[in-house]
Amino acid sequence: MYITQALHRSAQCDPTRTSTIYGGRTRTVAETIDRVARLAGALRGIGITEGDRVGIFSLNSDRYHEALLAVPWAGAVVNPVNVRWSVAEVAYSLADCGTDVLLIDDNFAPVAVDLRRRAPNLSTLIYCGDGMTPDGMLDYEQLLADAEPVDDARRGGDDLYGVFYTGGTTGDPKGVMLSHRACLTSATGSLVTTDILGRGGVLMHAAPMFHLADIAAWNMGNLTGSVHMMVPSFTPTGVIEAIEKHGVTDALLVPTMIQMLIDAPEAATADLSSMRHVMYGASPISETVLTKARSVIANARFTQAYGMTELAPVATLLTADDHDDPALTRSCGRPASHSELRVVDLDDNDLPHGEVGEIVVRGDHVMTGYWNRPAETDAALRNGWMHTGDAGYLDERGYVFVVDRIKDMIITGGENVYSIEVENAIAKHPAVAQVAVVGIPDDRWGERIHAAVVLAAGATVDVDELGEFCRTLIANYKIPRSVEVLDQLPMSGAGKILKREIRKAHWEHAERVVG
Structure with missing residues (x-):
């Protein structure tokens, strides 16, 4: 199979149907x-030429869609750029990875000179925006x-x-190499496993198109x-308007987007009845949200x-029917049809049901490797398995429960605490809009x-109040001992909370106490 194969089928079967909608532009399959x-x-x-890299540094658009198809059509390799990165990271x-040609839109054209200075291999810039083409492009x-x-x-x-470059907790980003087979195995296996997406519907791209979740x-x-x-990028108002105007039936949203969408004042009166499927992932979601x-x-x-990203990207799916089972509210589902999964100890031995270890995955959707x-x-x-770095366990029915990133596990007084469990408890407090829990240094x-929280409009909360609230939900040793209130949590371009940014200040200045 190959990425452009579906386009050929559409051209043969239904060339006059609508292919893309962006702003005021609508194009058919034949036009596309x-x-x-x-x-x-x-x-x-x-x-x-064959195998050359072509980058895309742009917000979402119909031209992004065309480029994702045209690059392999030309025999080349795509390199979608994280739009939230600094110029140095880009x-x-x-x-x-030796990207020589870069498609760039209005939003990022102003940094083109700096990019060329920092990446001397970049020989050609193609302006894919809607304004006047800048000089030199x-x-x-x-x-x-x-x-x-x-x-x-x-x-x-x-x-x-x-x-596809993925940010690490330390060091430079790593380039994940994904084959046509890997990407299409993930897509077809997901469609076979559950009704994750309707057929012939209107699929909204509000999550960034550079990210593997949206791809x-x-x-x-x-x-x-x-x-x-x-839509160029996610805003609650823009997404609500798009759903109402275009009769959107399907969407991929990360949990932070879902929360912003449902908390928007317009959501209470908006007509969202056309929506049939919401895919979500990329980070944990609270039961409350x-x-x-x-x-x-x-x-x-x-x-x-x-x-x-390394799994192109789907490993497990929690189906819509699974969502009706209260016992599965914290599960991420069972392995998708294309995915084999185990939970192992440090020596890669299988662990019994209910015991926490590292999640490892095998299948044709696994990456080729990290570039260079x-x-x-x-x-x-x-040992032939992708080691995810995620800690989790399997139950008797084969459902997977991710308890944390292994690096995010907090060891306090000899006890292992998984931050997601604490976050789920704190998220139930009515004053809390968003929360991230990390471990910070403690002499004893x-x-x-430590909890970093974003408060609901007009709300207040302190560590004692939050502690008393959590005491009814989780064990005493899991209760946050310090709280900081932020205007917003640091986010990656894909909408993931960057816990490393929250930790950084506390680990760089270990003597500092946050109250």
Whole structure:
């Protein structure tokens, strides 16, 4: 199989149906395939050859969709850029995997000069925005107008589809190499396992399209003949308006987006009745947020996906029917049809049901490796299994419960505390809108449990009040001993809370006490 295969099928079966909606633009399948073939021709015309890297540094748009198809059509490899990164981080990723050509939109064109200075291999910039083309860049639409369409290279199977950079807790980002087979195995296996996405619906891209979670939804949408409707980036108002205007049926949202959406004043009166499926994942969701979301978006069936970039990205799925079982509210589901999963000890021995260990995964969706990092690849893929770094356990029915990142486990007074359990308790407090729990240095206990919270509008809370509230829900040793109130939690471009940023101040200045 190959990424562009679904486009050929759509062109043959239903060329006049709507393919993309973005802003005021609507394009059919036939128009899209012509533009993809022309963009591929343009890329070859500027020197792109088999296996070359082409970067995309842009907010969501119909042109992003075209580029994700045109790059492999031209025989090249995509490198979607994290739009939340600094110029230095972006330049590192471009230089690291040898990206020579970069598509860049209005939002990031101002840093182009700095990017070129930091990434000298970057030879060509293609402006894919809607304004005037900046000096020194090629114009996307003019390139298409001047180019002749070319035949699809039909790269597929184990050929590299993309290099997707994922931030580490320390050091430089790692380039995850994913093949066509890996990406399509994840998409097809997910569709087989559950009704994660409707057929022929309107799929909204509000999560960033550079991220594997949204690219997974995009691949599924291609396979099911969805209309791809894009908003440039997530805002609650923009998403609500898009759902109402375009009759959106399906969406991939990370938990922070879901919370912002359901807390928006407009949500109470908005017509969200067209929504049929909400896929969520990428980070944990609190039971409180999930319960409210299922009430606000009442017609939608919710499916949780657990995985990581290295798994292209789906490992397990908690189906919509599973969401009706109270015993599974903290589970991330069972392995998807394409995924084999175990929970192991430090020596890779299987652990009994209910015992916490590292989650390891095997299947055709697993990455090829980390670009130019053989030692880290060998460590992650040792014994033929992808070692996720997540701590969890299996129950007797094969459901997976992720309790924490192994690195996020807090050891206080010799007791292991999993931050997600504390977060679930704190999230139930009416004053708390968002929470992240980390371990910080403590002279007596080694680490103490520290909560960073964002409060609901007009609310107040202190550590004693929060402690008393949590005491009814979790053991005393798991209760936070310090609390800090933030205006917002630090977030990655994919909407994940960056706990390392919360920890940083406390571990760099261990003598500092936060009350």
